[in-house]
Amino acid sequence: MTLPAEAVRWAQELSAPPGAGNLPGSASGVFVGRMDELTRLRTLLTDKGEAAVTQGTRTRAIHGLGGIGKTTLALHYAHTYRHDYTLVWWIAAETTEQIVTGLAALAMRLCPQWATTTGVQERAAWAILWLQWHPGWLLVFDNVERPADLRHYLGALPDGHHLATSRKAAGWHTIAPTMPLDLLDADASEDLLCTLALGKEHTPTPRQRLQAQALAAELGYLPLALEQAGAYLYETGTDLGHYPALLGRVLDTATEGVDPQRTIARIWQHTLTAIATRDPLAVTVLNVLAWLAPDDIPRTLLTPLAPDPVTLGEALGVLHAYNMISFTADRQNVSVHRLVQTVLRHGPTTEADTYPPGRQEAEHLARQAIPDQDSATTQWERLLPHLFALATTTTPHWPASTQTADIYEKAAEYLYRRGRDAHTIPLRTVTLAQYEQILGDTHPHTLTSRNNLAHAYQAAGNLGRAISLYEATVAEYEQILGDTHPDTLASRNSLAGAYRSAGDLKRAIALYETALAQYEQVLGDTHPDTLISRNDLAVAYRSVGDLGRAIPLFEATLAQREQVLGDTHPHTLASRNDLAVAYRSGGDLGRAIPLFEATLAQREQVLGDTHPHTLASRNDLALAYRSAGDLEGAIPLFEATLAQREQVLGDTHPHTLISRNNLALAYRSAGDLGRAISLFEATLAQREQVLGDTHPDTLISRNNLAGSYMSVGDLGRGIALYEATLAQYEQVLGDTHPHTLISRNNLALAYRSAGDLGRAISLFEATLAQREQVLGDTHPDTLISRNNLASARRAVQAIQPSATKAVPQAPSTAD
Structure with a gap:
């Protein structure tokens, strides 16, 4: 930034x-x-x-x-x-x-x-x-x-x-x-109880000490439980010896350990009784706090619970006196311990209770606090943690509410417009559940909600969940709205995008081509949705290495978007960036780099410095610099982009992992193999965990790590990893996918480095034939294959070095 x-x-x-x-x-x-x-x-x-x-x-x-x-x-x-x-x-x-x-x-x-x-x-x-x-x-x-x-x-x-x-x-x-940090020891627990329950100025009698010892054991030596008990005993003047009788018997001492939650629950139930005697509103406020985020709860959010600020302040004061809440230094925000919330959320209810205590009031407060304007960033950011807390504690046993679903939907849309769609999964999940319960499984609002949830999963890299949801939604749209309804077409296009992200390019391209033909027929040739479909099809062609069809389609779409949407519309910028990626893929860096630089400048101005699409442009420009051999320009840009993605998207978001992989590639290109291998290994482990063992991005990491092992002379690990990766590429992406061909070429290079010229030449020949057929006779990768084959054939006694072609990663911006 x-x-x-x-x-x-x-x-x-x-x-x-x-x-x-x-x-x-x-x-x-x-x-x-x-x-x-x-x-x-x-x-x-x-x-x-x-x-x-x-x-x-x-x-x-x-x-x-x-x-x-x-x-x-x-x-x-x-x-x-x-x-x-x-x-x-x-x-x-x-x-x-x-x-x-x-x-x-x-x-x-x-x-x-x-x-x-x-x-x-x-x-x-x-x-x-x-x-x-x-x-x-x-x-x-x-x-x-x-x-x-x-x-x-x-x-x-x-x-x-x-x-x-x-x-x-x-x-x-x-x-x-x-x-x-372990439990307090018995002596310290006894001292703490005596000090809190009797006051610092009071010296406990031997009898009180014995009572404190017994009570500390009853409370499991947990500091929070001891503090709560001491506050209750001091406030009410209850004798230390009487408190265990109020609690009832503890858990069976024969079992291992102590269940602190149940112990605390018993303490807090009596504390709540004492609080209710002093101020019934305080119990209501505490029950509401149980359903919000534990920290930074604005007092202004709680204002509707009381007739005036003074009454609310008195209720909060009682809770603070019993250590049930704490205030920030300016006393404008309230915090409540998570265990307090857990106990209250699971408190006893009767059959007549529709909602647990405080839950309905908390939802009502959230509805009242929703900002009127999307630009009210500060208000939204303060409210979001509490909306997430409400969403994640919703159960299907409670009556659904369209009013409550609407607040979750508004919050999700706020995050989506800021490029944080991956963070909306909890909000969109509960929104969908509410709509299904109220409107039914096939209502248009329900279908839109299901599609939005699929999109959030896709943004988070969970393609299995995304595809399953998209497929269900497309089928329902076709049945309810018809085959060519705009919503059906949009859902079909989204499903194609998920297939493409998962590496299933054959299904993706077929679905994109069908969707585009229908868009052109139903909405017209230059409708914004038609242009989205056309751009997405071009991306799919580029992904499969068909630049002959991809580049003209990108150029046509960009020209139409400039005319229809304007020069700096986000969709126009997406087309411009995607066209630059296509130029770079074809080795035309002279056209690619200026286009990347111009697009990045426009995205910074239009979308802001840390918007995910801006970060994608920055990453793509760094890749272009690296392709041009400008490592001094590439590495700082990769490092900055990675830091921003970690901050904005999170440490294991798919785009963060892409940045980490690309930085490792740049380190390797600069000869810093120690840092490169460490980063490749970390990225591979994260991709295996987040994306799965055979996700295309995981295979890219595995391929690049194998290349790094080869670079440091570890031929055994390098060749074994190349062989395993190639087998997975062939299974997942097919025998002639560009990434499969890269993997096959790299394995041939590894065989040559190991002196196995027979296998190397055979694999070089097969790869060259496939690249000529798939990519064309003059594609840069085809030329690399031809050069590698010639080098291997010339080798007699010594192995001639040849640069390994690494797999660059550049996420194209989705419309």
Whole structure:
């Protein structure tokens, strides 16, 4: 992301005020039984206690059971050592969006004169730049759900300390060393209970100590359970010995461990009874909070629950007194512990209850909070986590509501228009379920919803789910609306696109050709939907290597889009980019590079710097530079694009994996084989996990990794991987697909490198014949095959080197 020069200068020149930070609370509360962990954490972060916080990155992750005190330990560490850091910044990190928002808030704190005039992504980029210029800070990433979300930030920010908390123990081995946090020991639990229940000023009697010991064991030594019990006992004046009787018997002590959720549920039920006695509205508010995202719940969202702000404030105050909620520093947002939410969501209900307590009210608040305008970005971004929470906790047992479905649909459309369609799956899933229940399985709204969900799965790289949904939707459209209805044609075109993405080009092209003929007949030759279909067919021709048909079709479509839609319409830009890709595929870099450069400039201006289509253009331009041998231009562009895709799309999104693969290719071209192989291996592992073992992109990664093994002289691994990949290409894409031919050519090169000239020449001859037939006599790949065959035939004693043709990846922009 390119920032204005003035903003870059401020990032370099502005310093943080002494003691700067945003810690969510003070360290003045009770902190019992964690001094050893605090000391260990300091040792781990500073490398055996050395106070050299500016000598490179130190990263540690605290993981453990929910409610075990991870956040409390991190907060106490931050307060204890805050004066050893230039800045201490706390970031809610359950999602990538929250991390970006947290970084953006740093820009607002340090450079408000600029940050108030720009968007969240730009503010976050500025914050990263500032942290790079000013070492010695501490970043705390609280409640990380996906450890891989931190990879980019740890790599980009080497000159400070990173501290993460997470409920997850798995997934950290390649990210950061971990520090598991266990239950409190018996003595510490007893001390904590006595202090909270009796007050710091009171010395417990021997009898009270014994009662505290028994109750601590009953509560399973879980810090959150101990804190909640202590707050209830202190508030109500209940005797320590009476509390176990209120709870009832604990789980069977003969079983291994303790079920903390059930223990907490018993505690909280009595706490809720006490809260209801003081303020019944507080219980209503807490039940509503149970269905929203746990963090950053705006007080303004809750306003309709009370007749006035004072009454709402009193109810929140009661909840805060019982440690059921916490406030942000400005007290404008509320957070509730996830275990509190879990217990409340699964609380007892009667047969007469249509919805669980608080659920219907939460949906009503969400409907009222939907922004009137799509441009209300700040309002949307604050509301989205709560809409996702509502969507993911919906069950089919509750009555469906078109009003609720509509809010999920509006949120999904907001994300779609910003190129974040892969993130809409939870929203679109519940929307479809609601429409199916209310309108029926074949209602036009239901069919549109099903098609949209398929598109979201396709954007996320889950082609199996996408194709299944598309096929069902096409069949229903044909039955309900007819074979040539525009919605039927659009669905058919989308299905063809999914086939193409999955590498099933034969079915894709046949379906595209059928759809285009029908579009031309029904809508006319220059209708925007006809142009989409024509462009998509050209992409399919290009994918199969038929540039003779692809390039004229791209050129015709571009000319028609310029005339019908205008020069900078997103669809016109897509055509321009796709035509440039076709020129590059045909080896015409003289025409391809200027077209890529022009399209990228227009996309940056029209769509913004981090829109997925802009990122695709940037990636394609870097590929063109690499093809032209301009590695100095290609590598920085690949690196920047990868960083932006990781931030915008996520670490394992298919397009992020494409960027990672392409960067590895560029490193290999530059002779940096160590970095190339490491990146190829990581990308292959991620593609196997995300896309599957035989997805075309997975095969590309496997082919490229094999080539890298060959480059470092590891012929055994290289040839074995080439052979396995070629067999998979032949099975998945067919015997004459361009990628199959590349794989066959590379295997022949490997045989030649190993001195097996007989097999090499035989394979070169077969590949050349197939390329002449499929790609034409003068296609660049055909010329490579002819050159390789000639070189192998000339070889007598020594093996003559020849450049291996790697498989470039360039995702064409979908209309």
